[in-house]
Amino acid sequence: xxxxxxxxxxxxxxxxxxxxxxxxxxxxxxxxxxxxxxxxxxxxxxxxxxxxxxxxxxxxxxxxxxxxxxxxxxxxxxxxxxxxxxxxxxxxxxxxxxxxxxxxxxxxxxxxxxxxxxxxxxxxxxxxxxxxxxxxxxxxxxxxxxxxxxxxxxxxxxxxxxxxxxxxxxxxxxxxxxxxxxxxxxxxxxxxxxxxxxxxxxxxxxxxxxxx
Numbered sequence: 001x002x003x004x005x006x007x008x009x010x011x012x013x014x015x016x017x018x019x020x021x022x023x024x025x026x027x028x029x030x031x032x033x034x035x036x037x038x039x040x041x042x043x044x045x046x047x048x049x050x051x052x053x054x055x056x057x058x059x060x061x062x063x064x065x066x067x068x069x070x071x072x073x074x075x076x077x078x079x080x081x082x083x084x085x086x087x088x089x090x091x092x093x094x095x096x097x098x099x100x101x102x103x104x105x106x107x108x109x110x111x112x113x114x115x116x117x118x119x120x121x122x123x124x125x126x127x128x129x130x131x132x133x134x135x136x137x138x139x140x141x142x143x144x145x146x147x148x149x150x151x152x153x154x155x156x157x158x159x160x161x162x163x164x165x166x167x168x169x170x171x172x173x174x175x176x177x178x179x180x181x182x183x184x185x186x187x188x189x190x191x192x193x194x195x196x197x198x199x200x201x202x203x204x205x206x207x208x209x210x211x212x
């Protein structure tokens with residue numbers, strides 16, 4: 001096998017970046033559920049995206065990406081709303097002296113976030129596969145193994161993060177990604193760097209909505 005190191009390191013880097021976020025969410029939910037159900041949901045979400053990416057291979061580039069992005073944006077807004085509503089309920093109870101008992105949360109969130117992060121990686125991997133399928137695959141597999149090992153080693157530290165706060169941040173992230181993908185779906189020429197101001201803006205908006 002001839003390794004294309006440029007493709008390999010690009011696949012390794014993007015997969016580490018995206019899948020580590022899925023690993024962090026999984027670790028937090030695993031701390032709540034005290035079992036392996038969140039892990040199974042996370043694996044299902046990742047495999048749902050990456051298996052077709054590598055089995056279909058270069059032919060996946062012929063899919064109508066604009067329609068995929070538009071549908072994905074709707075899904076992101078829906079789950080972002082659900083997360084924000086759940087976080088708001090928690091903080092409202094806490095403000096009223098109700099103890100602020102955390103909801104266990106919907107495991108569908110783990111599945112969705114994992115699939116979203118894998119899809120983010122897949123958007124880059126699709127462009128790398130035609131240049132070197134094997135290098136892209138090996139880079140993704142190594143990144144996945146690294147994320148699994150690191151998540152297992154530091155899951156107790158990650159699990160200390162409060163779920164309502166995570167929902168608040170994740171809802172802002174989902175709204176930001178949804179907005180970006182909606183802009184791309186309608187043909188706007190935007191860079192991924194716009195995610196930074198979008199994320200900061202939604203953090204502020206969601207904070208105000210939680211406090212209202």
